[in-house]
Structure formats: C-alpha cells, structure tokens
Amino acid sequence: MDFLRLPVSARRISRTLTAILTVSLAAPLPALAVQFRGSVVDSEGAPIEGAMVSFSSGETSVRYTKTVYSAADGQFETGTLRAEGPFRLRVRRIGWKEYELLDVAEPTKSSAKLELVLERETDPAVVASQLPANRWYALALDRIDDETQREQFVRQCTYCHQQGSWATRVQRTDVEWQKVLDLMGRMGGGISADLRKELPALLNAAYDPKTAVPRLTAHMNEPDFAPPPEADVTEASVEEWVLGGAASMQHDLAVHSNGRVYSVDMTQDKLYELDPTVPGGARRAWEIPHGDLPLGGVFGGLNSPTTPSSNAHVGPHSLQVGSDGSIWVTLALGNELARFDLATETWSIHPLEEGFYPHTLRIDSRGRVWYTIAASNHVGVYDPNSGEHRWIRVPAPSIGQAIASRLVGPALWLARHVDISSAASSEGSANSPVPYGIDVAPNGDIWFSQLNAHRIGRIDPDTFDIEMVDTPFTAPRRLRFDSKGRLWIPGFSSGLVSRFDPDTREFRSWKLPIEPIGSETPYALNIDQHDVVWICGTNSDSLIRFDPVVEHFTVYPLPTRVTYTREIDFDTAGRVWTSNSNAPTWQIEGGIPRVLRLDPTAFSEEGRVASAKSAKAK
Numbered sequence: 001m002d003f004l005r006l007p008v009s010a011r012r013i014s015r016t017l018t019a020i021l022t023v024s025l026a027a028p029l030p031a032l033a034v035q036f037r038g039s040v041v042d043s044e045g046a047p048i049e050g051a052m053v054s055f056s057s058g059e060t061s062v063r064y065t066k067t068v069y070s071a072a073d074g075q076f077e078t079g080t081l082r083a084e085g086p087f088r089l090r091v092r093r094i095g096w097k098e099y100e101l102l103d104v105a106e107p108t109k110s111s112a113k114l115e116l117v118l119e120r121e122t123d124p125a126v127v128a129s130q131l132p133a134n135r136w137y138a139l140a141l142d143r144i145d146d147e148t149q150r151e152q153f154v155r156q157c158t159y160c161h162q163q164g165s166w167a168t169r170v171q172r173t174d175v176e177w178q179k180v181l182d183l184m185g186r187m188g189g190g191i192s193a194d195l196r197k198e199l200p201a202l203l204n205a206a207y208d209p210k211t212a213v214p215r216l217t218a219h220m221n222e223p224d225f226a227p228p229p230e231a232d233v234t235e236a237s238v239e240e241w242v243l244g245g246a247a248s249m250q251h252d253l254a255v256h257s258n259g260r261v262y263s264v265d266m267t268q269d270k271l272y273e274l275d276p277t278v279p280g281g282a283r284r285a286w287e288i289p290h291g292d293l294p295l296g297g298v299f300g301g302l303n304s305p306t307t308p309s310s311n312a313h314v315g316p317h318s319l320q321v322g323s324d325g326s327i328w329v330t331l332a333l334g335n336e337l338a339r340f341d342l343a344t345e346t347w348s349i350h351p352l353e354e355g356f357y358p359h360t361l362r363i364d365s366r367g368r369v370w371y372t373i374a375a376s377n378h379v380g381v382y383d384p385n386s387g388e389h390r391w392i393r394v395p396a397p398s399i400g401q402a403i404a405s406r407l408v409g410p411a412l413w414l415a416r417h418v419d420i421s422s423a424a425s426s427e428g429s430a431n432s433p434v435p436y437g438i439d440v441a442p443n444g445d446i447w448f449s450q451l452n453a454h455r456i457g458r459i460d461p462d463t464f465d466i467e468m469v470d471t472p473f474t475a476p477r478r479l480r481f482d483s484k485g486r487l488w489i490p491g492f493s494s495g496l497v498s499r500f501d502p503d504t505r506e507f508r509s510w511k512l513p514i515e516p517i518g519s520e521t522p523y524a525l526n527i528d529q530h531d532v533v534w535i536c537g538t539n540s541d542s543l544i545r546f547d548p549v550v551e552h553f554t555v556y557p558l559p560t561r562v563t564y565t566r567e568i569d570f571d572t573a574g575r576v577w578t579s580n581s582n583a584p585t586w587q588i589e590g591g592i593p594r595v596l597r598l599d600p601t602a603f604s605e606e607g608r609v610a611s612a613k614s615a616k617a618k
Contacts, residue, residue: 034081034106038114039074040091047074048118050228051093052559055104057083057280060592063242064280067559068603071234079237079602083280092559094130094226097121124217125209129166131226133562134519134539135216136164140206141519149195154493155452155475157199158521159189160583162539165562167587169207174200187583188374190432232554237602240560240594241281243272243579246586247309250579250593252318252567254327258342259571262327263579263595264316267309271316271329271340274595289347290314290334297333298356309584314338318360318371318567322384328369330358337361337369337382337389350382354391356408360478364440364461372435372448377405379435379448379459392464396433397453404432437478437524441502442485449476449489456489456500472507473498478524478567482531490522490535497525497535497546513553514540526568534576536565543568543576543598556598561589563596575599 040051049072056065064083070076081087085106092098096118121127128136140163144150157163172180177200181191191199206212219225243250244265250272253263261274269290275282290313294300297313315333322328327340337350337358352358355378361371369382379392396402436451446459450468456476457468475492482488487500491509495518498509514520514537523538535544537555541563545554558565564582571577576598582588 034083034085034087035078036081036114037075037077038116040070040076040093040116040118041074042118042120047072048093048096049074050234050557051076051091051096051116051118052557053078053116054090054092054559055081056088056090057081057085058242060590061242061245062280062283063240063590063594065240065559067238067240069229069234069236072228072231077603082239082276091116091118092130093118095121095127095220097126098130124213124220127220128209128213128216131216132540132542133162133164133168134514134521135516136169136207136212137162137539138164138516138519139212139215140164140203143202143206149192149198151474151493152191152195153199154521156189156191157184158492158539159184160187160564161587162562162564162582164207164539165582165587167562167584169212171204171207172200177203188434229557230554232600232604233556235602235604236556236598236600238556238559238596238598239276240580240596241274241276241283242590242592242594243274243283244268244270244593246591247311248593249583249585250581250595251316253569253577253579253595254319254321254567255569255571255577256321256327257325261569261577261595262319262321264319264329266315266317266332266581267312267585269312269314269316271319271327276597286340286345286347288314288316288329288331288338289349291349293334297331298335299333317358320361320363320369322363322369323367328361328363330361330371332357332359332374337371337380339384350389352380352391353389354378355380359436360438362438362440364444364446368461370438370440370446370459372438374434374436375432376408377402377433377435377450379438379446381446381464390464392459392466394433394435394448394450394457395466395468397450397455401431401433401453437476437489439480439487441481441487442483445502447479447481447487447502449479451475451477451492456487458502469500469505471498471500473509477522480525480527482527482533484531488525488527488533490525492521492523494518495520495522497522497533499548510546510551510553512537512544513555514542514544523565524567526570528570528574528576530574534568536568536578538565543578545600556600558596558598560594560596562587564588571597573599574601 040048051070052067053076054067058064068076087104089101089104248265249267250263251266263272269288270285273284293313314331317330317332319329329338335352339348355373355376357375359372359374371380377394382389431452433453434451436449438448444461449456454474455468455470473491473494476489477492479489489498496509496511498507500507512520521539523536525535533546537544541558543556562582563580565578569577579595
C-alpha cells in the first residue's frame with residue numbers, strides 16, 4: 001500500500017490535497033459515501049494514540065464535521081462522511097502542534113490512505129491554551145479556602161458558561177469585573193457580597209499567565225501529562241452540525257421518532273429541525289410567536305437577562321416530544337408553555353397564571369406535561385386532554401426564602417423601572433431554591449431537584465402531595481430515572497454522579513474522573529437503553545460514560561473547544577446527542593453553536609455489524 005505522507009506542523013496550510021494511491025480491485029464508493037483512512041505518527045514514524053482527526057465540509061453557517069480518534073497503532077478511519085467534499089482536515093492532540101489542511105479532495109479509491117505527521121509543541125503557553133477550561137478553573141478553586149464560598153463559586157460562576165475558557169481566563173480591572181458580575185446576576189448567577197469583593201483579585205491572580213502557565217505545564221514533557229483516552233474511545237466517532245448563527249444559543253435538544261433532531265434557540269426565539277440523514281444535514285427553523293411581549297419577555301426592563309445580541313421575547317428553554325409527535329417547549333422569558341404541531345406547523349401557547357421562569361419539562365404516561373418553574377419555586381403540570389393547568393408551590397428551605405419566592409412578581413415590576421442589577425448578585429439570589437431538573441419515575445411519581453437548596457423532591461401524581469429529601473452532596477441539577485426505578489443525579493458543584501433508591505432512600509455517589517478531581521461541573525445526564533449513564537463533561541469538553549454494573553467511567557474528549565453541553569438524548573441506534581450552548585455563544589470555538597452526535601461503537605465489531613445490517617435493510 002502506498003501512503004500520502006503529510007507533515008502536520010503549526011500554521012502551515014495546504015490549499016489542495018489530492019490522494020494519489022495504489023489502485024484497489026474494490027469497486028468505487030457510491031456517491032456521498034466518502035471515507036478516509038490513515039495514520040497519525042510523529043517525525044520518527046512512531047504512532048500517536050488519541051489524536052482527534054476531523055473532516056469538515058460546508059460553509060461556516062451550515063458546517064458538518066466528523067471526528068475520529070487514532071488508535072494505539074496510530075491508525076484511523078472515518079467511516080462514511082455524511083457530506084460532500086472538498087473537506088477541511090484538522091488534527092488535534094494536547095502537547096502536539098495543531099494544523100489544518102484546506103480543500104482536501106475526495107479519495108478516488110476505497111484504498112485511500114493518509115499518513116499524518118505531527119510535531120511536538122514546545123511552547124508552554126501554547127500547550128496551556130490547549131488544555132480544557134476545567135484545568136484553568138482549578139487554579140481559581142485552589143485560591144478559595146472557605147468551603148462555602150468555594151461551593152458557591154462553582155455553582156454560580158459556571159451557571160451558563162465554562163469558567164476558564166479562553167474568553168474568561170483574562171485579567172480585568174475591578175470596574176470590568178463588577179460589570180461581569182452584574183450581568184451574571186441578571187442571568188441568575190448570584191453570589192454573596194463577601195465573595196463578590198474577593199473575586200476580581202482572586203481571578204486575576206489565578207489566571208495570570210506568569211504563574212498559571214508554569215503550573216499547568218510543569219510536567220508537559222512527561223508521558224502522563226495528557227494521556228490518550230481509553231481504547232474504547234478510539235472505536236467512537238463524533239459528528240457535529242452547526243445550527244443557528246453567531247447570536248444563537250441552542251439550549252436543549254430532543255430526538256424525534258421521525259429521526260430528526262429538534263433544538264430551541266433561546267436567544268433568537270426559534271425552534272430548529274435538523275435532518276442528519278441528508279448530506280451535510282438539512283435544517284429548518286420556525287419562529288416562536290411572542291405576541292406583544294417586549295424584548296426580555298416578562299423579565300424585560302432595566303434588568304433584563306438578555307444580552308445585546310439577543311432577540312429573545314419568549315426565550316425557549318427545554319423541549320420534549322409528546323406521544324402524538326408534537327413538541328412541547330417551556331418559554332422561560334415569556335412565562336408560557338408552548339406546543340408545536342409538526343403536521344400543521346402551528347403553535348398553541350399556554351400562559352402561566354402563577355410562577356415565573358418555566359424551566360425543564362417531562363411528559364408522563366398520561367400525556368401530562370410536568371415542568372419546573374425556577375424563579376418562583378414552583379412545579380407546573382398541564383393536562384392537554386382536559387385543559388387543566390395547575391401550579392404547585394414547592395417548600396423552601398427557610399421562611400426567608402419562601403417569602404422571597406413570593407415576591408418575585410413585585411420584584412419584576414420594580415426591575416422594569418429601577419436598576420437593581422447589583423441586588424441581583426446578592427446572597428439571596430445565590431441561595432434561592434431554584435427547582436431545576438425533573439423526571440417521571442417508572443411508577444409515575446414526579447421527582448425534581450432544587451439546585452441551590454441541595455435537595456430533591458417527590459410529587460404524588462394524583463394528590464400532588466410533596467416530600468423533600470436532602471442530598472448528601474451539593475447542587476443536584478438535571479436528573480433521570482433508569483429502568484429499575486433508581487434516580488441518577490449529577491452533583492453540579494460537587495463533581496460527582498449519584499444514584500438514589502426511592503425505596504430504601506439510600507444515596508450512592510461516584511466522583512467524576514476528570515482531573516483535577518472536583519473541577520468538573522456536570523450539568524445533566526441521561527440513561528440509555530442498557531441503563532448506562534451518560535454525563536455532561538460541561539467544563540472539560542467531554543462526554544462521560546458510566547457503566548454502573550462494573551462501576552467504570554469512560555471519558556470521550558470532544559473536538560470543539562468550549563463545548564458547554566446541556567440536555568442529552570439518544571436515537572434508536574443508541575447514539576448520544578447533545579448541544580453546545582455556551583453563553584455567550586461567541587466564546588465557542590468557531591463562534592456558532594452546534595449540535596453533536598457521539599457514536600460510541602462506530603468502529604467496534606458491534607458497530608460494524610449494525611452498520612452492515614442497516615445497509616442491507618436499505
């Protein structure tokens with residue numbers, strides 16, 4: 001076999017790459033069945049394991065990318081690329097120089113093979129910049145001695161974005177930091193007055209390149225500095241589809257039984273549809289009606305939680321597919337529940353008569369829509385069959401918090417007329433209960449989390465009685481049930497995943513293996529058809545798989561820097577879907593949000609058999 005040997009070194013660009021290779025007796029690939037194979041090696045010819053090899057196609061606004069991982073012998077194969085060429089090739093591995101090759105032509109034969117040569121990166125500053133946000137973020141954590149302040153910093157300062165991404169790990173003046181903290185408070189990330197005073201100096205010191213870079217790269221020349229992922233990871237592939245624009249925020253997504261994926265654009269008031277079966281992905285979008293609601297919806301005014309690039313009047317947040325194929329959406333800023341009929345492409349809107357900021361939703365076996373209401377400490381339930389809408393007040397941990405929850409309405413009126421942005425960053429905001437995740441147990445019970453109160457709760461689906469349970473860890477966020485009725489919960493500020501048995505009331509927890517331990521902030525999780533737990537590596541650009549039978553974690557590095565993952569869902573083939581919705585969007589590498597699909601068995605024997613069966617069926 002002949003090789004096309006490609007040296008890959010920093011900033012060198014090849015405008016055209018045409019593979020001229022040994023002719024194989026195999027038949028040519030069919031149209032749009034482009035595949036590449038090859039190896040990643042160093043300048044000595046030694047294989048490099050765990051390099052991410054990415055092929056991208058299409059204009060920036062509709063780009064499709066597929067990434068695979070080089071195996072222990074340096075070999076990689078892409079499988080079918082679901083797009084037309086030419087392609088942009090990128091190879092990335094921490095500790096090695098990155099490079100892109102432009103206009104990579106489609107191989108003419110199925111035997112096409114590329115040999116990519118990487119060079120070691122010797123500049124510590126560049127190596128430090130290659131590290132995910134959690135590594136930088138740990139430098140700030142190390143400077144907070146008070147455990148209460150430390151937990152609050154984790155929970156509130158990573159609320160919607162990565163702390164330690166390239167855009168946040170910068171030094172600022174006190175005035176600039178106060179502006180950042182005011183905006184954070186309006187977005188719901190309040191902190192105590194004492195911590196607010198300390199943060200500017202603390203973050204400036206933590207992210208000072210003079211001290212940060214040497215600490216982060218002290219062992220950069222040692223083999224275990226950035227070890228390759230497990231062998232299982234090299235059997236996986238990651239596909240990404242750019243969705244929306246530079247001012248978009250693709251918050252949650254859901255996989256539909258029609259094979260398409262739906263995502264809500266929270267800052268542009270749109271529902272998106274992605275058809276991944278079409279080469280490059282077919283995209284459609286629908287505007288969500290907002291009536292006469294102002295910019296910022298019911299939260300509009302001097303203290304609006306919207307950013308300058310936002311066009312949000314209703315702020316779609318969470319979505320689920322109903323049994324009839326319709327799509328239900330919480331409109332957080334519009335304070336409404338919405339249903340989209342795919343057949344007629346029409347919306348029906350159901351305003352909330354009580355509570356503020358509808359958040360995460362789930363649908364029970366009776367077709368009722370249950371959803372948390374974050375700002376006012378409620379859970380809502382709507383029955384489409386009867387038209388009955390009910391709002392359930394959730395117990396607060398203290399009388400003061402209960403009173404504060406009831407004053408949200410008057411506070412919103414005041415915020416439209418008076419600047420209270422500094423007050424939004426107060427300790428009261430940091431400790432408001434915030435009903436967050438919600439799920440339906442196999443027996444029909446409704447369970448939810450109170451993020452800031454460090455509790456979970458159960459609602460009887462018939463009587464609506466509530467009981468609360470304290471969690472032995474902090475910040476339970478988006479939770480899910482497995483098939484055995486056990487509740488799995490991510491500890492957002494505690495860096496762990498926990499399993500709760502509703503029958504025995506026992507918790508069992510596992511720390512996430514992201515180094516340094518405690519620097520990960522798992523936003524959400526979901527359980528696949530095999531009762532395997534998939535967890536957002538929200539601060540480390542990863543997805544994390546946990547097999548509870550053998551109690552083993554597998555970490556899948558994701559190819560795009562600043563990947564703030566939110567909801568996780570699965571398609572019928574068992575592939576894992578999530579969205580990249582860091583806020584603000586421009587911090588994401590490439591500056592536009594995307595949805596992604598991880599196929600954990602793309603190149604395993606199991607995956608090859610399934611692929612062959614699928615091809616035969618077609």
